[in-house]
Amino acid sequence: MQAEPKRNSPLSPPTSTPIYQEITKKKKVPFLRKARPYIILSPAFLLTIGILIPFGMAIYYSFTNYSFKYSGYEFVGIENYIYMFKDPGFWKSIGVTLTYAGLGTLIQTVLGIGIALLLNRENFLAKSLRIVLIFPLVIAPVIATLVWQLMTNNSVGILSKWLRAFGINDFTWGADPNTALFTVLVIDAWVFTPFVIILVLAGLRSLPKAPFESALIDGGSAWFTFKNLTLPMIMPMLLIAVLFRLMLSLQMFDIIFALTRGGPGDTLMTLPLTAYTEAFTYKELGYALPYMLILWVFVYVVSHYLVKYWSHTQKRASGK
Template identity: 55%
Template sequence: MSKTNKEKLPDLNRVPFKTRVRPYLIVAPSLIITIGIMVPFVMAIWYSLTNFSFKLPTHKFIGLTNWVNVLSSGSTWKAIWVTLLYGIASTAVEMALGMGVAMLLNSLNNRFSKIMRVVLIFPLMVAPVTATIVWQLMLNSSAGIVEKLLNVFNVYNFPWASSPKTAMMTVVLIDVWVNTAFVILLVLAGLQSLPKSPFESAKIDGGSNWFNFRNLTLPMLRPSLYIALLFRLMAALQEYAVIYALTKGGPGDALMSLSLTAYQQGFKFQKFGAALPYILILWLIINVVAKEIVKRQRAAQKQAAGLDE
């Protein structure tokens, strides 16, 4: 290096200490969060390869025994099926209802619409366990208000959560009641952020409501829909509170999802090493699904902005 180039380089000793430390301070929060995530994750993988249990004073490495037992068990695949069915069913209903109600509220610019926007937030303020207990009372075969309503249509003693055939429908119903408001808020915010000029031009050209929805609203709203889908599907796949509070995974094993199976193995049977593969399988499912949704959301965002190739 020539003498001229050496003279152009800044003297680090003359740079203020705050300036030198600033890049490290900016990176520090992300580094701390990453460490806080990775340490438990690595420990979970390690303990899944051991016979770790509170019943034993020590634990030892047993290799892939826990994984072989989990993956060769029929109950594991039943738990995966229940998890996917619950997540997809509840999210699909919430997305459909949330989008429909949000579009209705967005089109009604009156006092009723403003009141309903406040009322629809109330379910989000209720804890899932509390909401489940309330719905248990409402669905009670002897004194429940829903049961009395069904009696008007000559339907008596509907099984709800007491039958394997209707238990999934019941927990999905409660989940939809609690979380649809979340989708409504996100979609409503997306609708109100859409530009007005394309819709005004379409109105002048005589475009129908269906044409505007299919060619204008839906393409521009798709990024917001993917965000709502991402949050709701991730939460539904790992749902525990509603199912446990309603039936504890029953009747039988009808609602034994991966979360409840892991809880049962870890806390009821005290086999924490055997419970961790269920959690890691659930993490893998959520990770794959989330990556795909984020990929599609970014593509939709570029398309809405007119940047797609």
């Protein structure tokens, strides 16, 4: 007696149909598709490792008396940190660093907002200046400092000759402790204010026109419109500019080093310059690293709170 062929249950799918076989094939995910997320994330993972290894080594060597003058070193615990906190030069460098970063960021932010408002127009002069003002950003800060050294030279400098026309003779610029910080802030503003201008101008160009037209119809003044409409709306973009400029100003090395090397005396000895001097002038790397780690703490704290405030401001600007 011939066996009756097995039939599929009404509740089970027919395994021999082309549709079922096609669905089964789709469920088999190729290996490359599975590995795609890991391949995409691998550069970021390698970059993180490349950052964490030197950072971990810096923390380790900061607890040693590692020096370029000797072949060996010993573990000294927190002795370097104790000595650093007792050093008056450390507190002096913190004051210079915070003063420079605060004043530099404030000056560039105010100038950036003002110039961006002037350039937020559709005329030939505004379009031309938008291109011209980008030029300082493509110049290396060290090269810009050397150019300013020539311009402020008392013998051949064009700025010194221009000041003489107004009765100001032999302005000392970076050669005097009273004017060194002013000179560095001028160079820093000339180089990096265009960065703030670009971000603020991008925010201004993205604003809706309806609220401003309503304010104009209601008779709102320019200051009222700026204070109550423009500034709150561009605040997220403005905070990004402040965040980047404040972080970079805290780490500023190249402009100060190229202009005065931290002088005259210790007038401009910031944390990065003090660490550089201890490491490469006095050859005491173990003692120099705590300066850089303290600087990292400053940068981390500032960036953390600014990012937190930026997130809050962005939510408020979007009406959430």
